[in-house]
Amino acid sequence: MRIITKYILKKYLLNFIIVLISLELFFVGIDFLQNFKELPQSANLQLLYVLYNAFFTLTLALPLSIVFGWIVTLVIFIKNNELVAFHAVGATSKNIYSSVVKVSLFLITLLIFLQATPLAYSYEEKRKILKGEYFTNSKTDIFLKYNEYYVYFKKLLPLEKKAEDIHIFKVDDKDIVQSIIAKNAYFQNNRWYVVDAKIINKPKDIDINTTKLDVRYEKFLHTLEGFKPKILDNVYETKSNFSILDAVSALILLNNQGINTDKIRAALYNQVIVSFFVIPILLLVFAYASLNSRFFNVGKFTSASIFGTLVIWGIFFMLFKFTNGGVLLPEVSILLPMIIWVSISLVLYKRKINS
Structure with missing residues (x-):
């Protein structure tokens, strides 16, 4: 591994961890304070509630942290003129972002693996604790x-x-x-x-x-x-989730019975595919970043990047809810938008890099 790659990964992973912990503490803390009076008096159940909620929040916070950590890292590099230095020593744009993309792919794959375990039912379990139905x-x-x-x-x-x-x-x-x-x-x-x-x-x-x-x-x-x-x-x-393994089993069995599997396919696509929406964002954020800190508007770049990430995430989240409610077919509401999003991102990235 090149020294420059080690340096970029070290900076990025540090920012990623800080952002991830911050989002986890914020979401879990707010939820715990809101529902504290309704929780059982048992300390064990309260701890289980926090742990289940932490993993459920992780499915939302990890993809966002991947992007936000990259935004913070780029802003620091630009303000310290490090991006210019990277290019000065012969590093290409691909050398700079490729390691971050690979790590992001690994983190998303790890999240998908965890959703193939019983942890995928974290939201359901925490809801049972809240309603006193855990046992x-x-x-x-x-x-x-x-x-x-x-x-x-x-x-x-x-x-x-x-x-x-x-x-x-x-x-x-x-x-x-x-x-x-x-x-x-x-x-x-x-x-x-x-x-x-x-x-x-x-x-x-x-x-x-x-x-x-x-x-x-x-x-x-x-x-x-x-x-x-x-x-x-x-x-x-109607509002329950599936682990990936159970979703595949249910899909095969119900499909053989001629029963509608829209909900199961939607859950499967959401767990396996949608999280990868952050990869095109990483490329676009890098493409629209500036090498020169003198003419670089940090506030505008950061705000636009965060806002754009939240908008794209919100669109996929909304489409999943529509599909889960039986409004749209999962192939039309999840797979097709994902293909369109990746295609548009690649076009915008190539156009910006070539210009």
């Missing part, structure tokens, strides 16, 4: 389709991986041919085990005088293979 998580009256089966859960307990009062109906050409009734079912070995199931089969050929229902009992009956309790929980929670 009583359950869903009621869930009705879903799985292949040729229609399944009804009177009560679902995702944390315990348990369901109560189960009714499963097998449908063949719009006709119910089998029904399974049980009090409990448990999720183990990637499938649901129905305990003490009562199975009622309807004969294919019905005769009023001789035909009767076939009733039998099974100690264990497995069904809904791969349908995780957390997926069931989130599919029926």
Whole structure:
């Protein structure tokens, strides 16, 4: 690694960390003060609330900190005439910003990896603590389709991986041919085990005088293979998030059932793709920075850069909310704007650099 690269990274990472910690403390602190009276008296739950909120805030603060840290670093370089010095010793523009872009890509990838873990449910967990539901998580009256089966859960307990009062109906050409009734079912070995199931089969050929229902009992009956309790929980929670792994599993399963997956695709695109919107901003901020501090308006440059970053972030955030509410298709509201944004940024960057 070149000395100049080490120097730039050292300055940038220091500013990035300062900005990230500042944003985290601000958002988490404000939220804690606003909700302090509604939090449980337990110190452990209050600490968990702060930790969950810190990670949830990280998904917002980290992309912004990447840009804000770069803005601060550039302003310092320009005011100290360091950018001129970098070019004087033979460094190109690419040599200056490439290391920062690579580190930013690594940080965003790390954030995506964390969202593939249970930490992705931080917002949901902190909301449960706030509402006093942290230890009583359950869903009621869930009705879903799985292949040729229609399944009804009177009560679902995702944390315990348990369901109560189960009714499963097998449908063949719009006709119910089998029904399974049980009090409990448990999720183990990637499938649901129905305990003490009562199975009622309807004969294919019905005769009023001789035909009767076939009733039998099974100690264990497995069904809904791969349908995780957390997926069931989130599919029926309109404001819930998904981890990336659960989102992929839910997408595959629900797509096979012909069920609308707009919400899941939107969550997946938002977690995996949208965070990369900051990379074009890094290039544009560098392109529109000045080498000469004498004719450089620091206030105007900083204000425009921060305001532009917040506007772009706000647009993607708004589009995600629209998509999550079922207003727009995720491919139209997230993927297409992202492609347009990257294309426009590259055009503006090349035009500015070449001029």
